[in-house]
Amino acid sequence: MKNLARRVVFSLATFIALAVVSFVGVDALPGDGCTALLGRFGTNAKIEACRQENNLNDSVVVRLKDWSGDLVRGDLGYSIKRDEQVSKIIMPRLRNTAVMAAVAALIAFPSAIVVGLLLGRYPRKRISKAVNQFSVIAMTLPEFVIATVLWLVLSIWIPIFPGVSVMPSNASLLQLLPNVWLPALTLAVVIFAHSMRTMRASVTNVQNMPFVESARLRGTNERKMIKRHIVPAALPPVVNVVALDGAWLLTGTFVTEAAFNFQGLGRLAIDAISDRDTALILPIILFGLAVYLVSSLLADSLVRVFDPRLRSSNR
Amino acid sequence: MKTLLRLNFLKNRALIFATLGMHAFVALLAPYLRLSSTDSQDSAALLQGPSLNHWLGTDSLGRDVFSRLLHGGRPSLVIAFAATAISCLIGIVIGSVAALAGGWIDDALSRVIDFMLALPTLILLLLISSFFGQDPLILSVALGLMYASPIARVARSATQTLLARDFIRVARLQGGSRISILFGEVMPNVWRVMFTEVAMQFTWILLAFSSLSFLGLGASPPTPEWGLMIAESRSYMTLNPLLVIAPIMMLASLVLAIQALVDHE
Numbered sequence: 001m002k003n004l005a006r007r008v009v010f011s012l013a014t015f016i017a018l019a020v021v022s023f024v025g026v027d028a029l030p031g032d033g034c035t036a037l038l039g040r041f042g043t044n045a046k047i048e049a050c051r052q053e054n055n056l057n058d059s060v061v062v063r064l065k066d067w068s069g070d071l072v073r074g075d076l077g078y079s080i081k082r083d084e085q086v087s088k089i090i091m092p093r094l095r096n097t098a099v100m101a102a103v104a105a106l107i108a109f110p111s112a113i114v115v116g117l118l119l120g121r122y123p124r125k126r127i128s129k130a131v132n133q134f135s136v137i138a139m140t141l142p143e144f145v146i147a148t149v150l151w152l153v154l155s156i157w158i159p160i161f162p163g164v165s166v167m168p169s170n171a172s173l174l175q176l177l178p179n180v181w182l183p184a185l186t187l188a189v190v191i192f193a194h195s196m197r198t199m200r201a202s203v204t205n206v207q208n209m210p211f212v213e214s215a216r217l218r219g220t221n222e223r224k225m226i227k228r229h230i231v232p233a234a235l236p237p238v239v240n241v242v243a244l245d246g247a248w249l250l251t252g253t254f255v256t257e258a259a260f261n262f263q264g265l266g267r268l269a270i271d272a273i274s275d276r277d278t279a280l281i282l283p284i285i286l287f288g289l290a291v292y293l294v295s296s297l298l299a300d301s302l303v304r305v306f307d308p309r310l311r312s313s314n315r
Numbered sequence: 316m317k318t319l320l321r322l323n324f325l326k327n328r329a330l331i332f333a334t335l336g337m338h339a340f341v342a343l344l345a346p347y348l349r350l351s352s353t354d355s356q357d358s359a360a361l362l363q364g365p366s367l368n369h370w371l372g373t374d375s376l377g378r379d380v381f382s383r384l385l386h387g388g389r390p391s392l393v394i395a396f397a398a399t400a401i402s403c404l405i406g407i408v409i410g411s412v413a414a415l416a417g418g419w420i421d422d423a424l425s426r427v428i429d430f431m432l433a434l435p436t437l438i439l440l441l442l443i444s445s446f447f448g449q450d451p452l453i454l455s456v457a458l459g460l461m462y463a464s465p466i467a468r469v470a471r472s473a474t475q476t477l478l479a480r481d482f483i484r485v486a487r488l489q490g491g492s493r494i495s496i497l498f499g500e501v502m503p504n505v506w507r508v509m510f511t512e513v514a515m516q517f518t519w520i521l522l523a524f525s526s527l528s529f530l531g532l533g534a535s536p537p538t539p540e541w542g543l544m545i546a547e548s549r550s551y552m553t554l555n556p557l558l559v560i561a562p563i564m565m566l567a568s569l570v571l572a573i574q575a576l577v578d579h580e
Contacts, residue, residue: 029442136574140518142529143526144545145567148549148552149563152552156552156556251435252437254437255437259529273441273442274531276445276446284438285435292433
């Protein structure tokens with residue numbers, strides 16, 4: 001418990017340090033909210049007036065203080081370019097990305113664990129080798145290629161799913177659902193390959209351990225062998241990868257979302273970067289950092305739940 | 316189906332080298348092959364299928380797809396080579412210096428490497444490309460800096476194992492200074508160990524740049540580049556699927572061949 005508390009404090013400190021670095025870094029980029037709003041046609045006088053109005057002429061330290069104060073109170077800031085509260089812009093996008101991530105996780109993780117187990121248990125079957133080869137390909141190809149291939153096959157050649165989504169960012173769940181499938185499948189292919197290979201390696205590793213050999217010599221049947229001996233021992237490293245892949249599902253989806261024009265957080269990040277809306281870029285970076293830190297914390301605690309040896313040694 | 320499963324194409328050496336050779340040939344010689352121009356637009360022949368004049372048809376602006384396809388790997392390859400060279404230079408120096416120096420220098424450099432590894436690469440690249448312009452030079456340097464940290468990490472551990480080897484001890488006993496050991500003994504040997512890592516890195520950088528192009532922040536139109544070609548032609552997939560299939564095949568075959576080669580070594 002003490003260990004966990006220390007890690008939480010450390011993560012929090014890391015977050016604060018990185019948040020400050022991000023603020024200063026984004027601030028140092030050429031251009032601010034006012035130049036983003038007025039574009040290259042804005043006259044100097046207009047830009048100056050806009051800066052005056054939005055307190056952009058204060059020093060970095062003063063603005064950092066204001067910004068972090070607002071952040072602690074739950075105010076993410078205000079986008080001059082989009083003339084809206086950042087939280088109002090982000091929230092519907094975050095929901096869309098979360099729904100997509102959940103669908104991808106539900107498709108990929110259970111199947112990855114089952115397939116990884118089977119591949120580790122029966123590595124010599126021809127189908128195992130084929131699946132293995134598929135996973136190498138899926139892990140090597142970039143997401144935009146996987147996305148385009150899935151779109152071509154599952155939307156144009158065999159019209160099952162709609163291709164590019166044409167929904168508003170605040171569409172209802174029912175409107176959202178048909179558009180979720182293709183981006184979610186793309187992400188699912190990537191994380192399936194990743195977590196399946198981890199599971200397979202872990203199962204292969206566990207199988208060579210003495211306790212499995214001893215269980216076999218005792219005449220344990222296949223079913224009990226998998227359920228009682230192999231799976232519990234093979235899961236901990238996979239849990240770690242699942243947690244990190246889960247974090248990636250929430251924060252690393254720029255390319256996939258852009259490929260399907262899916263109105264999620266990644267698409268928003270690219271839009272914000274393209275029109276240099278710094279006020280909107282910053283909270284998205286912070287969200288990514290927070291998800292990354294929380295998920296690595298979660299991964300470590302979950303591994304402890306799944307692996308009794310770690311639990312007892314840390315009491 | 317069964318024969319397809321038996322065809323283990325990722326382990327077929329001849330196929331791997333043939334693919335890599337084809338890519339090298341095309342990338343080096345595309346400008347000298349007397350292909351039709353990559354930029355000339357033919358408004359009378361938009362989105363056409365394959366013909367004698369245009370072997371793979373034309374895109375939405377009436378440009379020759381075959382010619383653009385053969386030129387399309389060059390921008391990413393140039394950037395990937397430049398960025399890999401930069402990342403190797405920085406990464407191997409930092410990594411081997413950290414291992415060789417030890418003590419607080421090692422600690423400090425390792426922290427820097429950890430920090431760099433945690434950076435969100437793609438979002439940083441997008442920011443740099445958007446705010447500083449889509450300049451190939453800036454992008455190569457940025458990619459090289461960002462991808463230096465994994466190289467540094469591997470170089471550090473490779474050097475550490477090297478340091479325990481006899482020939483380094485001999486060099487030390489002969490009174491070689493740290494610098495002379497670094498360049499005389501460590502560098503040439505680390506380099507050999509690093510081949511796999513560097514080749515992998517090369518494909519990641521290549522794909523990162525292609526992804527940037529796909530998002531519209533890498534190669535700028537009308538440059539022929541596979542990622543950009545895929546992005547530009549996706550809306551016309553129903554009319555001429557070759558427009559996206561061709562660049563996908565080129566990109567995929569290149570990356571998979573490198574990957575397979577690395578797995579083989």
